[in-house]
Amino acid sequence: MGHELDNHPLASDFPEFKDKIHALxxxxxxxxxxxxEYEEVDKAVIRLETGVEHGSDAEIETKKKLxxxxxxxxxALLKA
Structure with a gap:
């Protein structure tokens, strides 16, 4: 399952904030x-990158920037 490498769940990116993420x-x-919204965009990027859904390069870049x-x-909210 190579596509899981592209998944960016917040808790795995910021393990030190796992409890705070849940609390917030x-x-x-x-x-x-x-x-x-972050999780929806992340899943959309993964679907596009893995070819499950098709989108233009521009669309993929826009979603990645978002x-x-x-x-x-x-x-920023976690650090506050």
Whole structure:
């Protein structure tokens, strides 16, 4: 299952924040919404990269950039 390498679940990227991620998902609606959006974008990128869904290179790049922006925002909230 090579495609799992491209999956970027937040808790595996920031293991030191695993508990805080869980706490914020249940207590902070803004964080929860961002997290949900991040996971949806991440899954979409994986589907595109693995050919499950087809999209243009531009579409894939746009989703990857969005994923980075969302991750940066989530990270900022985790560090706050």
């Amino acid at each position: 998902k249940t207590s902070n609606t803004h964080f929860a919404r961002l997290h949900r 994923r980075v922006l969302l991750k940066d925002e989530l990270y």
